[in-house]
Amino acid sequence: MQGTVDGFSYGLVTPLVAYLMACLGGALGLRCTTRSMLVSNSWRPGWLALGAAAIGSGIWTMHFIAMMGFKVEQAPIHYDRAMTFASLGVAIVMVGIGIFIVGYRGAKGTALMTGGAITGLGIASMHYLGMAGMRLNGKLEYNTLTVAASVVIAVVAATLALWAAGQVRGFLWSVGASLVMGLAVTGMHYMGMAALSVHLHRSTAPTGGDSAASLLAPMMIGPLAFLLLAAVVVMFDPLMVMGKPVWTPVENKPGVPARELVSHPAARRPSLRTRRNPAHQDSRTPQNR
Numbered sequence: 001m002q003g004t005v006d007g008f009s010y011g012l013v014t015p016l017v018a019y020l021m022a023c024l025g026g027a028l029g030l031r032c033t034t035r036s037m038l039v040s041n042s043w044r045p046g047w048l049a050l051g052a053a054a055i056g057s058g059i060w061t062m063h064f065i066a067m068m069g070f071k072v073e074q075a076p077i078h079y080d081r082a083m084t085f086a087s088l089g090v091a092i093v094m095v096g097i098g099i100f101i102v103g104y105r106g107a108k109g110t111a112l113m114t115g116g117a118i119t120g121l122g123i124a125s126m127h128y129l130g131m132a133g134m135r136l137n138g139k140l141e142y143n144t145l146t147v148a149a150s151v152v153i154a155v156v157a158a159t160l161a162l163w164a165a166g167q168v169r170g171f172l173w174s175v176g177a178s179l180v181m182g183l184a185v186t187g188m189h190y191m192g193m194a195a196l197s198v199h200l201h202r203s204t205a206p207t208g209g210d211s212a213a214s215l216l217a218p219m220m221i222g223p224l225a226f227l228l229l230a231a232v233v234v235m236f237d238p239l240m241v242m243g244k245p246v247w248t249p250v251e252n253k254p255g256v257p258a259r260e261l262v263s264h265p266a267a268r269r270p271s272l273r274t275r276r277n278p279a280h281q282d283s284r285t286p287q288n289r
Contacts, residue, residue, distance in 0.1 A: 001074070002198070003200045004073040005197070006073065007190070014069035018189070019182050021058055021062040022062040023181070025062070026182050026185070027174060027175055028231060030164060030177055031051075032051030034166075036048045036051070037103065037166070044104070048100050052100075055099075059126060060088045060091050062182075072138070075200055078134075078135040083130075087129040087130040090129055091122055091126035094119065098114075098117075099162070100115075101115035101118070107165060108166065116156075116159025119155075119162060120151070121151070121155065127154075138200035140198060141199060149191055150189075153188040161178075164180075
């Protein structure tokens with residue numbers, strides 16, 4: 001029997017809140033990634049790890065807030081707790097790999113394409129692993145083409161976001177990039193949900209797992225508390241807010257230790273030597289030669 005699926009049981013409330021969470025995680029993560037490109041190697045892993053955790057937590061929270069509005073009319077939905085939180089780990093690890101590649105190799109060329117692909121696949125893996133943790137009295141089936149389209153959206157969104165993070169510019173630049181990233185990630189989620197169809201079993205035996213409501217508390221307390229902490233770190237770092245680097249990598253090469261910018265007075269700037277006239281080159285006395 002075909003199940004009646006409703007992905008907007010609370011109207012636009014869950015999509016809007018989910019979008020805001022994706023934007024928050026994206027803004028913090030991209031800003032931390034940008035910050036990592038302005039420091040020495042000793043500080044870079046910490047900023048990149050913080051950025052990966054922020055993006056992963058934001059995307060994961062977005063997914064399950066959106067899933068609060070997902071219902072199947074003929075069957076209650078439960079979630080396997082281990083599988084649900086495993087999807088959070090997958091998101092953070094895979095996003096982290098992509099961010100570290102861009103953080104050390106630069107946001108261009110092969111490094112950008114590789115980092116964007118891994119990050120996008122991490123977003124898609126989180127989504128479908130989270131869906132695999134859903135328990136109901138039925139079977140989930142997906143349309144292959146729609147699933148492929150959702151994965152493409154995730155990869156493109158991740159690549160553009162990492163490219164934006166590599167453009168070492170002001171805070172508003174990162175905010176704009178995070179809004180686009182949030183829209184793309186939320187769109188990827190609902191594209192993946194559009195690929196879903198539910199075939200219910202005849203038996204009405206209850207399924208194991210936690211209800212959506214029972215997952216709400218740890219979801220809000222855990223990842224949201226972390227995102228709040230990351231936001232505090234970003235807000236109290238003047239360089240993050242102003243976007244004006246006090247240190248800059250030597251020759252803008254990824255992986256090169258940063259050095260402090262030094263302003264040279266105009267009087268101390270080296271002047272160009274005037275080219276000596278060949279006619280006067282032999283006018284020197286033998287003593288001066």
